[in-house]
Structure formats: structure tokens, C-alpha cells
Amino acid sequence: MVEPILLVELPLTLLIAGAVFRQRLHARDWAAALAMTAGVAILRYALSSTMVEGETVTGVGWWIGLPANTALIALLVARSRGGSPRRAAALLGVATGSASV
Numbered sequence: 452m453v454e455p456i457l458l459v460e461l462p463l464t465l466l467i468a469g470a471v472f473r474q475r476l477h478a479r480d481w482a483a484a485l486a487m488t489a490g491v492a493i494l495r496y497a498l499s500s501t502m503v504e505g506e507t508v509t510g511v512g513w514w515i516g517l518p519a520n521t522a523l524i525a526l527l528v529a530r531s532r533g534g535s536p537r538r539a540a541a542l543l544g545v546a547t548g549s550a551s552v
Contacts, residue, residue, distance in 0.1 A: 458488055461484050461488060462488060465484055520549060524546045524550055527546035527549070528543065
């Protein structure tokens, strides 16, 4: 039940904020929101579980996945330093998303 809420959260927030602040969003803003929503939908589909009941992730899966994800997060945080604020925000956002998966 959480996934559908995540998929429509950003577009609904933009609609409500536009109405509250009486601001029209530009086509670029809508394109970015739709791209992010599509990205979350694709990620959700890609991460959907196909395991049979009772099946678990193997120890090898954890030993490969955990350090790889930790390295990705460390790389993103390191690359966010010293750049533009927009770039830093984007990289830190991706790092946060990677940490919460």
C-alpha cells in the first residue's frame, strides 16, 4: 500500500502547492516530476520480489550487496562535496534513496 502513495506523492504535492501559492508550474517542472515518478515506478518494478515463499537472500548476496551499496553511498557523498548546490542536492538525494532501499 505504501508504493502507490510514493508514486503519486510528488505530482500531488506539486498540484497542491501550486493551488496554495497560486503559482503555475512550467513544463520543465512537470517533466522533471513525471521523470522522477517514472523512475520510482521502474525502480519499484525492478526490485519487486520474485522469491518463492520461504526462500531468503543467501549470505553471498548480502556479502556482495551490502558493501556495493555502501561504496555507492560513499562515492555519492564524496562527489557531492565541492560542487554546485544543485549537484550536491541531487547526489545526496540519490545517496539517501540508496541508503533507504
